[in-house]
Amino acid sequence: MATEMLGIMVTKYENxxxxxxxxxxxxxxxxxxxxxxxxxxxxxxxxxxxxxLLKVDGVEFSCCDHSCERAGIHDKTTGIxxxxxxxxxxxxxxxxxxxVF
Amino acid sequence: MGDTKKIAVIVRDRPGEALRVAGGLTLADDxxxxxxxDKKLDKSNAEVAAPLELVTELELKMYSxxxxxxxxxxxxxxxxxxxxxxxxVVPY
Amino acid sequence: xxxxxxxxxxxxxxxKKIIELQSSGNEVKTIELYxxxxxYDKLVADVFSFDKVFCW
Numbered sequence: 707m708a709t710e711m712l713g714i715m716v717t718k719y720e721n722x723x724x725x726x727x728x729x730x731x732x733x734x735x736x737x738x739x740x741x742x743x744x745x746x747x748x749x750x751x752x753x754x755x756x757x758x759l760l761k762v763d764g765v766e767f768s769c770c771d772h773s774c775e776r777a778g779i780h781d782k783t784t785g786i787x788x789x790x791x792x793x794x795x796x797x798x799x800x801x802x803x804x805x806v807f
Numbered sequence: 808m809g810d811t812k813k814i815a816v817i818v819r820d821r822p823g824e825a826l827r828v829a830g831g832l833t834l835a836d837d838x839x840x841x842x843x844x845d846k847k848l849d850k851s852n853a854e855v856a857a858p859l860e861l862v863t864e865l866e867l868k869m870y871s872x873x874x875x876x877x878x879x880x881x882x883x884x885x886x887x888x889x890x891x892x893x894x895x896v897v898p899y
Numbered sequence: 900x901x902x903x904x905x906x907x908x909x910x911x912x913x914x915k916k917i918i919e920l921q922s923s924g925n926e927v928k929t930i931e932l933y934x935x936x937x938x939y940d941k942l943v944a945d946v947f948s949f950d951k952v953f954c955w
Contacts, residue, residue: 710947717824717899721907724932727939735943745824791831799812799835803946804895806954807907845913883913887920891900896953898914 711738713801715794716747721807726759728805733764740801742794743769743786747807751783760785768793812837815893819844825899826858832897833865840893842886843871843878901926903949905942908933914955 712732716725725741732739739762743750748769750756760767760783768787774780782788798804814837816829822843832839841862849855862869869878872886881889890896902925904918921927928949930942946952 712943712946715897717821717828721932724907724937724939727937728943731939731943734940735947737943737947744828745821791828792834794828795832795835795837798814798832798895798897799837801895803952804897805905805946805952806897806899883916884920887917890917890953891902891921891925891951893951896951898953898955 709736709738710802711740711800713797713804714739714741715797715804715806716741716743716750717745717806719746719749719753722750722753722756725756725807729759729762729765733762737802739765740797741765741767742797743767744773744791744794745770746773746777748773748777748779751786752779752781757783757785768797770794812894813892814839814895814897815842815890816840817842817844817890817896817898818848819846819899821899822846822848823852823854823858825897826855826862828897828899829867830858830861830865833867839865840868840870841878842881842890843869843873843876844886845873847873847875900951901949902928902951903945903953904929905952905954906931906933907954910955 771788818825870881871878
C-alpha cells in the first residue's frame with residue numbers, strides 16, 4: 707500500500723506551534739507530508755522558528771511566489787520550493803487528507 | 808494525476824485570496840466548487856473582481872446562502888449536508 | 900460517516916451551525932485547538948481515520 711500523504715495548506719501567519727506539532731506527529735506516524743504556503747502564510751518562509759521545521763525528514767515545502775511578491779518577500783530560503791498555485795492544486799490532488807492552517 | 812477529486816472552497820473573510828486559490832485548484836483537473844458563506848462579495852473591489860472574473864471564466868459552480876450574491880441559492884442547512892460530498896473542503 | 904472538525908479559533912455562528920447540522924446522522928468529533936493541550940499524535944490518527952476533515 708502506498709504511503710498516505712498529509713497535505714498542509716498554510717494561508718495565515720499564525721498557528722506555528724500547531725503546524726509544527728502536526729508535521730512532526732505525521733512523520734512519526736509514517737505519513738508523507740507536503741506543506742504549501744500561500745497568502746499571509748508565506749511570511750513563514752523567513753521565520754527562523756518555522757525554518758527549523760525544514761530539518762524534519764520526509765516533508766516537502768513549497769510556497770506561492772506571487773504571494774511572496776505581494777508580501778514584499780524577495781529573499782529565498784533554501785529547502786523551500788518557490789512555485790505557484792499549481793503546487794497547491796497538486797498537493798490537494800495527491801494528499802490522502804488535507805489540513806488548512 | 809489519478810482520479811478526479813471534488814474540492815469545495817468556502818469563501819469567508821478573505822474573498823479575493825479564496826477565489827484566487829479556487830481558480831488555481833483547477834490546475835490539477837479536479838472539480839472545484841465555491842461556497843460564499845454569509846457575506847456579500849464586494850465586486851467593486853479590484854482584489855475581489857479580478858479573481859472572481861477568473862472563476863467565472865472557469866465556469867466554477869458557485870453557491871451562496873446570501874441571495875444578494877446572485878449565485879445558486881443554498882441554505883446553511885443544505886450547505887452543511889452538501890459539504891460532506893467533497894473529498895477536500897478548504898474554508899478560507 | 901465520521902466527520903472531524905478542527906477548530907483553530909472559537910467558531911462563529913455559521914461554523915457552529917454547520918457542525919451542529921452535520922451531527923445529525925453522522926459521527927462528529929470536534930478538536931478545539933485554540934484551547935490548547937491537543938495531542939498532535941492523536942489528531943493525526945483522527946485525521947486519517949475519519950472520513951471527512953474540516954479545519955475552521
